[in-house]
Amino acid sequence: MTRIASHRGGTLEFGDSTPMGFAATARMALEEVEFDVHPTRDGSIIVHHDATLDRTTDTIGAISEKSTDEVRSAVINFGHNSHPILLEELCEIFDDSDVVFRCEFKPGADGVPYANFVPRVMALLEQQDMLPTANFSSFLIDYLDEIAAHTTRPRLWLVSPAVLTQLGTKGVLAMARSRSIPEIGVHIDKATPELMAATLDAGLDFGCWAAHTVPQIQKALQLGVKVFTSDRPSLAIAIRNQMREGKGS
Numbered sequence: 001m002t003r004i005a006s007h008r009g010g011t012l013e014f015g016d017s018t019p020m021g022f023a024a025t026a027r028m029a030l031e032e033v034e035f036d037v038h039p040t041r042d043g044s045i046i047v048h049h050d051a052t053l054d055r056t057t058d059t060i061g062a063i064s065e066k067s068t069d070e071v072r073s074a075v076i077n078f079g080h081n082s083h084p085i086l087l088e089e090l091c092e093i094f095d096d097s098d099v100v101f102r103c104e105f106k107p108g109a110d111g112v113p114y115a116n117f118v119p120r121v122m123a124l125l126e127q128q129d130m131l132p133t134a135n136f137s138s139f140l141i142d143y144l145d146e147i148a149a150h151t152t153r154p155r156l157w158l159v160s161p162a163v164l165t166q167l168g169t170k171g172v173l174a175m176a177r178s179r180s181i182p183e184i185g186v187h188i189d190k191a192t193p194e195l196m197a198a199t200l201d202a203g204l205d206f207g208c209w210a211a212h213t214v215p216q217i218q219k220a221l222q223l224g225v226k227v228f229t230s231d232r233p234s235l236a237i238a239i240r241n242q243m244r245e246g247k248g249s
Contacts, residue, residue, distance in 0.1 A: 002221050004240065005032035005102050006233035008049050012212060013232055015079035016056040017048050022090060026097035029237055032135070033094065034102040034229045037087055039117055044068040045087040045124060051109040057084070062109040087121065091128035101125070101134040102229075104158070105143040118146045137185065139163075144181055156183045158209060161190055169195055173202045185209050188216045188228065196223055214239065 006025040014021030017035060025033045036049045046063055053059040053066075059074035072083050094101070103121065107113050125131040136147045137156035144155050157179075159172055164186060167175065176184055183205035186195065191208045199206040208228040211220045217239045220228040230236040 002225055002240070003032055003227035004030040004233060004236045005034045005227055005229040006030060006099075007034045007209070007229040007231045009033060009035065010233045011049075011231040013234060015076050015082070017084065018076050018079040018082045019085055019089075019093070020080055020082060022047075022085070022093050025233060026094050026099055028099065028233055030099060030233055032102045032227060033099050034104060034137075035090065036104045036106050037117075037121055038063040038106065038108070039114055039120070040068045040071055041065055042067050043120075044071075045121060046071050046084050047087055047090050048084050049106075051106060053084075064108050064114065087124055088128060091125070091130050094130070095128075101130055102156075102227075103134055103136050105136065105138045105140070105147070107140060107143075113140060113143050113146070118143065119150050122150045141175070141179060145179060148180065154183060155181055156185050156207065157181045158185050161187055164190055169198050173199060173204065176204055177202060183207060183226065185227075185229075188220055191219065191223060191225065193223065196225065211236070218243075 008017045009021030009025050014024060035047050038046050038048055038051055040046055040063060048063060050056060052062050053074050057074035057076050063071055074084060076082050125134055135154045137158050138144055139158045139160055144157055147155050157176055164172060184199060185207040188208040188211040196206045205226045207226045208220050211217045211228045212231045217230060217236050221240055221243055
């Protein structure tokens with residue numbers, strides 16, 4: 001069965017990385033919740049997509065340059081006056097849920113991975129008893145190597161369209177195999193049966209990201225990818241249910 005991951009807690013339904021979206025996702029009939037993490041200046045771990053607060057809140061500035069209180073005072077756009085949450089708060093939301101984590105590591109505002117950040121995230125997830133079921137992803141190979149040094153949990157390489165074009169299918173798969181990365185994910189619009197077949201033939205799992213529209217969600221399900229992320233998780237669930245009913249009739 002193709003797995004559905006609620007991207008940032010269902011951005012197009014609930015706002016970007018909002019407590020409401022994550023709480024709703026925890027109750028949904030899907031498999032994963034995707035989110036991103038960034039450090040504050042004073043050592044907290046914030047669940048937020050961008051390295052800065054500029055685009056999705058009423059506040060500006062890099063998360064890593066602000067205190068926890070400063071970040072948490074920001075108001076998320078279209079988020080019903082909610083604020084960015086801590087990783088431990090996300091763990092509490094999903095404590096009794098069957099939905100598992102897909103944690104993405106992004107670089108800082110300067111494009112460079114945060115130093116010594118991966119082990120801090122792993123330690124917190126282990127403390128909260130969420131590490132045994134968590135999955136991890138990144139566009140950055142350096143992060144994926146660091147993740148492998150701290151956990152045996154699955155790692156997903158998010159392959160950007162630019163990297164896919166530059167390296168080609170053979171280059172991407174060779175890179176993944178050389179780093180023992182078990183799974184790649186591509187933008188849904190770049191996914192093809194041929195790319196998926198080549199990935200599976202190489203012994204890797206194949207997934208997609210950014211499946212937000214009806215045609216994109218249907219494409220991911222028809223291809224039978226392992227997992228795809230969607231900003232519209234409720235729609236993705238409804239389409240998957242419809243397709244199941246159609247196959248069963």
